[in-house]
Amino acid sequence: MNEGDIKKQEHKQKTKIFWVILTILGIIFISRLGSNSNNNNSFNPSTQATSASNTDNENPLEVINWKWGQNEYGSAEIIGTVKNNSGKEISYAQVEFNLYDKQGAQVGSAMDNIDNIEPYGTWKFKALVTDDSNVRSAKLVRVEGN
DSSP: OOOHHHHHHHHHHHHHHHHHHHHHHHHHHHHHHHHGGGGTTTTTOOOOOOOOOOOTTTTEEEEEEEEEEETSSOOOOEEEEEEEEEOEEEEEEEEEEEEOOTOOEEEEEEEEEEEEEEEOEEEEEEEEEEEEEESEEEEEEEEEOO
């Protein structure tokens, strides 16, 4: 073999190694995307929901349920349903939660909003928790609309 053939063979081996490493990294990346809902070890909030009933007779909106969830990127969110208990359209609605750490100190808030809830309609909300590293519980603060 001459020197040119040896260099071509070395180049082929380096190219082969490059593609093997790239394939392995791709498989690792894809597998991490598929398991994102299980890899957020720091997030383990209380699943106990606070009362969701609406005590304000003037407000036709009611949070009928809510629970913890995680979106496709592994971020925590509070998901639930709001019901419009009136025969009128609600042009704007918002739901708000306070977020607490394990000592009970407030460490943030989460909210979602929507336009145009139909009369007697329901809205499935998702309130994103932007930094869930210290969050251990949440409390429904308000649901309001006009």
